Amino acid sequence: MAALSGLRATRRTIALAAAGTLAGAALGRKALAAKLTESAPKPLPEFSFTDAEGKPHTVADFAGKGLLINLWATWCPPCVAEMPALDRAQAALAAESIVILALSSDRGGRAMVEPFYRDKGIRQLGLWLDPRGAASRALGARGLPTTLVIDREGRERARAEGDQPWDSPEMLAAIRRLVGPPRSAPDQERT
Template identity: 75%
Template sequence: MAALSGMRATRRGLVLAVGGTLAGAAAGRKAPWSEARAAGAARLAETGPKPLPEFGFLDAEGKPHTIADFSAKGLLINLWATWCPPCVAEMPALDRTQAALAGEGIQVLALSSDRGGRAQVEGFYRDRGIGHLGVWLDPRGAASRALGVRGLPTTILVDRQGQERARVEGDLEWDAPAMLATIRRLIGPAAVPPADPLQPA
């Protein structure tokens, strides 16, 4: 997991920290995030159900949103950035997860903390063939602060009642069959619409 020095860290400090991580990898040393990944340190921890705090974020057009806009949907809220190596590593799996679960009313809400906004995220998606995730922006870190995120990537599973059920600090293979089954279990089935009394059973 790429570490954050609190949300008060300067952008330069973050860039230097990431640069040091990449430099270490180039010098033949494993970066800390890759060591954790190789050791299987990222684990899904069931944390709920517990209510989510209120927070806002933006869509690609700059329109503000809250979690209330996704009522009755299951959510995987992924806090990420293009400069974060483990975030980049898991993005294709999150994209495949969105494709697999969209028909079940489950949405991957990937909130980018990149300062470059829409253009930066769209360019990243285009370059890596990400075609199922929407562009969602958290450039000032409001969602990360409200959710108590300690580093990127962090992913929070939210059930259809808007309750946090689990979280992961670090990257995972989200589209692995066992993980998809866990997501479905924690989020729960979609509500069945009431039967039309005028239609025969």
């Protein structure tokens, strides 16, 4: 039964990636650029992911920070296309307590992602893993890549499907606006 469940999960992950790849090819990169769909603030469902050492984490571990949760895989062409922009965006946003959680759905985990980061020169992004696709399912991703903007209260504020110019001035401004300003020291002491 577990093998059948794993097969279903694998088929779903492949279907998600194919949908994202086909959407990117059909619409073209320019049409997808800056397609950040804003929504009313809504709470996130619970899900977990791991760091490179296999330690489990949740979004609650990043309380008070602005987040971009990027669902991606090394075998997904639009995901690969946007990784350098995500890396540059992380460099631009880190001082403002905004973290990009690039959650890889690669079944090979760290063994797949670490060499990819090295080969592509990805230096700013942390290595975060979701090899069973729990985050994709919980967040209702329709394809890869899917990225959510999470405000400092832990609520989804926007999402984008397909590769995006995350390091463009317009996108960085939108991210800053949606996550809100960093908390001041007195605000942090009250929480």
